[in-house]
Amino acid sequence: MRGDRLISILLLLQSYDQLTAKQLSEKLEVSERTIYRDMDALSRIGIPVVAERGKQGGWSLLDNYKTTLTGFKEAEVHALFISYSIQLLEDLGLKREADDAKNKLFASLPAVQQNSAKAVWNRIYIDTSSWRQKQENATSFSVLQQAIWDTKKLRIEYQRADGSEDERIVKPLGLVAKGNKWYFIAGKENNEIRSYRISRIQAAKPIDETFIRPNNFDLASYWDSTTNAFIEHLPEYPVSVEVTKTIMPRLTFTGRFVRILEVKDPSQEGWIPVDLVFNTEEEAAAYILGFANQIRILKPKRLHSKVSDMAKATAAFYQQND
Numbered sequence: 245m246r247g248d249r250l251i252s253i254l255l256l257l258q259s260y261d262q263l264t265a266k267q268l269s270e271k272l273e274v275s276e277r278t279i280y281r282d283m284d285a286l287s288r289i290g291i292p293v294v295a296e297r298g299k300q301g302g303w304s305l306l307d308n309y310k311t312t313l314t315g316f317k318e319a320e321v322h323a324l325f326i327s328y329s330i331q332l333l334e335d336l337g338l339k340r341e342a343d344d345a346k347n348k349l350f351a352s353l354p355a356v357q358q359n360s361a362k363a364v365w366n367r368i369y370i371d372t373s374s375w376r377q378k379q380e381n382a383t384s385f386s387v388l389q390q391a392i393w394d395t396k397k398l399r400i401e402y403q404r405a406d407g408s409e410d411e412r413i414v415k416p417l418g419l420v421a422k423g424n425k426w427y428f429i430a431g432k433e434n435n436e437i438r439s440y441r442i443s444r445i446q447a448a449k450p451i452d453e454t455f456i457r458p459n460n461f462d463l464a465s466y467w468d469s470t471t472n473a474f475i476e477h478l479p480e481y482p483v484s485v486e487v488t489k490t491i492m493p494r495l496t497f498t499g500r501f502v503r504i505l506e507v508k509d510p511s512q513e514g515w516i517p518v519d520l521v522f523n524t525e526e527e528a529a530a531y532i533l534g535f536a537n538q539i540r541i542l543k544p545k546r547l548h549s550k551v552s553d554m555a556k557a558t559a560a561f562y563q564q565n566d
Contacts (some may be wrong), residue, residue: 249274258304264302267462287403289549300459321357325364329372332421335385370426370450384448388428391416397453398430401446409446414438418463429463435439437461439470481522483532486515486541491538495520502531517542527556 249272256263256271259533263271265279283303286293289494292306320453358438384400391398398416403409412459414430421427426442429484435458482505489510496502501523508517522528529550532539541548 250286253279253282254305255284255501256260257293257303258309262296262302262304264460266479267465268303270465272358302460318357318360321360322364325361325431326563327365327369328420329370330426331371331373335421335426336389336419337386340348364475372421372501382426382442384445385442387448387450388416388419388442388445391448391450392418394438394455397451398448399423399451400438400448403444403446405444413451414440415457415462417457419469429446429466431455431458437466439467479523479527481528483520483522483528483544484517485520485532486511486517486542487535489516489537491535492516501527515540527552533558 252272252427253268256268265283266278268279269276271475283293283295292309293303295301297302318562328342330339333342350358353361372491388398396416397413399411399413401409401411413433415432415435416428416430418429419426419442420429420439428440429437430440430443431437437458492507495504503521505519508519510516520528522531525547528547532541532547532551533554541551
């Protein structure tokens with residue numbers, strides 16, 4: 245295992261030029277202390293690893309040292325030939341290039357491993373589209389891509405969640421696909437990094453001005469940390485209900501945000517107690533109302549009254565319009 249990790253460290257340093265011990269430990273899922281021991285081991289066998297101290301420091305390979313380790317393990321072949329998301333590659337305009345790259349890589353494999361690669365193609369397929377596919381507005385997608393490659397600033401018109409719009413100048417850093425939705429990661433003029441839903445970018449215009457990317461910016465690490473922070477700060481509205489057996493499979497298949505905390509044993513009458521969590525009281529009420537008489541509220545009692553009032557208002561509305 246350690247030998248594999250040492251090789252992984254070499255390949256990572258060749259790919260990223262410089263990484264901190266913390267970044268290496270996160271990528272390899274070991275402690276920073278283990279990384280320091282690995283660096284000592286690499287140095288002892290003559291690999292020119294060097295450490296640069298300071299805020300912009302990290303580990304790197306001296307004089308562009310390169311290793312020629314090119315053999316693939318069986319599991320590595322599987323990882324390389326797992327089906328990619330066709331939809332996301334089409335969004336990026338790279339579908340044909342990805343096919344060409346896959347064919348070239350396949351041709352470079354030893355004959356004994358080509359059968360393994362073919363087996364992966366026919367056993368695992370990844371589809372990131374939703375069942376009810378809806379094409380999002382992505383008119384500025386190609387402009388955003390080009391600005392990221394060119395390291396040029398953009399002037400964007402962005403629509404906030406409340407519907408208001410504003411204009412801002414940003415420094416493009418990357419694109420992230422979350423499911424089948426795209427997000428644009430960019431720095432503001434004060435260097436604060438933000439995420440923008442691409443479907444809300446109404447217009448994007450390049451500015452003939454370049455910028456310097458942050459040295460230690462790692463797109464995957466940024467996205468993971470901001471996503472975790474977002475989830476931790478989501479409001480929670482817990483609800484205890486009883487549901488019929490027939491709707492149990494549909495509880496989390498409604499298109500609304502709901503999380504099941506606990507499912508308890510059915511009562512003698514056949515009702516199943518379930519603890520749920522929503523973002524807000526309004527979401528909980530609308531969700532429960534949608535299941536009519538197949539779900540009943542145990543607590544909070546206030547929600548019972550709110551759903552009852554919504555049901556009466558709905559009935560009155562349709563009676564008036566008959």
